[in-house]
Every structure is written in C-alpha cells, then in structure tokens.
Amino acid sequence: MAERAQYEELMRQFSAFGAVKRELGRIMPSDCPSGSAAVLTLLGRFGDMRMSRLAELLAVDMSVTSRHVAHLAERGWIDRSPDPTDKRSRIVHLTPKGRAQLELLSERTTQLLADCLSDWSDEEVAQLTRLMARLRASFDDSRVAVPPRLPPPALELEATTRTPANT
Template identity: 50%
Template sequence: MADREQCAELAHQLRGAFAVTREIARRMPPQTPLTAVAVLSALDRHGELRSSDLTELLAVDLSVTSRHVAYGVERGWIERAPDPYDGRSRLLRLTAAGGDVLRASSTRAAEVLADHLADWPDDDVAQLSALLARLRGSFGDHTPRTPRISRVHAG
C-alpha cells in the first residue's frame, strides 16, 4: 500500500504530466482541439448517443457538451438525427469525416509521444500505459466506459 509520501510524489508527477497533454494539444491542427477529439472518440467507441449520455461519458456539463457537439456539427464531423423512439431527443453519430479527423488526431498524438519517447524501451512504454490504465481504473474509469445510457430502443 502506498504511503502518503509516495502519494504526494505521485500527485506532483501527475501535475507535471499536464505538460504532455499541452504538448500534444499544441501540435494538433488548430481546428482539432483535444476537446473535439474527446467527443469524436466517445462517439466512435459508443456509437449513437443522446447528448445527455455523451455528457455523462465526458463528465462535463450539458452546456459544454452542446458547445463541443455544435463545433463538430459545423465541421461535418458529427450529425444529429431524430431519435425514432423519442421525438424530443436527437441521436449524435460520428460521420465518415469525423472518423477521418479522429484517426488523423490519434496518429498525430502517437507521433508526438513517439518523438518524445524515442529513447524509451518498448517495455517501459507498455508498463507506463498499463499503470496509467490501472490508475484510471482505481478512480472508477474503466474505459470503455458504459454510462447509464438511456437506450429505450436498444433491445
């Protein structure tokens, strides 16, 4: 079991890890912010979603989700379709163009990491990835996440 001193050091390292995310974001095309990539990724992983379900997956406020979805819709990355089982709701889905943007963004992020980890042994990269997944799991993030998706029609 980790003691408080180890946990304090880990907290320090995690704060510093934001530099990694900032560098990845900096090297993305300006029209593809990481927030947009997160939305596209969720739709790719989970398929059609209502905005409320996407909000739960992203763990953000509905207004934030709406803003990010509007950004993706304007660019043709996301489409809204009527929910055939609830006329008040819209289903969000990834378009082919959105899939292309997601793949290009994933490739770019991998390139950025590869540039910075070029001198790391493959086993170290794999171990770090596994440990980060374990850490996320300890906080309740068991990706792929399964929200309480209100799929009345999913059966």
C-alpha cells in the same frame, strides 16, 4: 498503503503531466480543441450514442457536451439525429469528414508519442498504459464511493457556566 511522501510525489507528477497534455494540444489543428478531439475519439471508439451518454463518458455537464457537439457539427464532423425511441433526445454520429479528422488526430498523437517515447521498451509503454487505465478506473469507482462534500465542521464553543448572581 503508500506513504504520504509517495502521494505527494504522485501529485507533483500529475502537475508535471500538464506539460504533456499541453504538448499534445499543440499538435492539434487550431479548429479542433481537446474537448472536440475527445468527442471524436469517443464516437470513433463506441459508435453512435445519445448526447447524455457522451456527457457521461466525457464526465462533464450536458451544457459542456452540447457546446462540443455544436462545434463539431458546424465543421461537418458529426451529425445529430432524433433518437427514434425518444424524440427529445439526439443521437450523435461521425460523418465521413469526422472520420477523416479523427484519423488525422490519431496519426499526429501517435507520432508524437512514438517520438517522445522512442527510448522506452514496448513493455514500459504497455505498463504505463495499464497503470493509467487502472488509475482512471480507481477514480471512476471513487465517484460512486465518495459521499458528497460535507460542510466544514462548526467551531465548537467552550461551555460556559453561569453562576447565580449574588443576592
């Protein structure tokens, strides 16, 4: 197991990774925030799906997913249709306009990564990809394994002894 100092350095690197995410966000079209881009990416990768599955893949609450889906539907990038097996549920799918938007996002992010990592070898990029996938999988596994948060322990009071009163 790694030393505490290694985990502390890893946390500093996670914080610094925020700059990478911000830079990726800067190249996105103004009408396509990161949450919307994530929905488009998932639909492009996995195809049509129920809203509940989309929320699960995004690892966010259903209300957050609904806002992202409404935003995308307003722009004509996705359609929602009733689930034939459960009319209360909706199936979400990309439209041709949404596929074009996804292609634009992919081109922009791919070009930025290619520019910023131009001095990396193919193996280094592949290694980073493998390690990030493994990190994500470890956190997915831990969501199941970690028990819910427990309340903080109660402060223990010192035991007091009563002595009988003098009579």
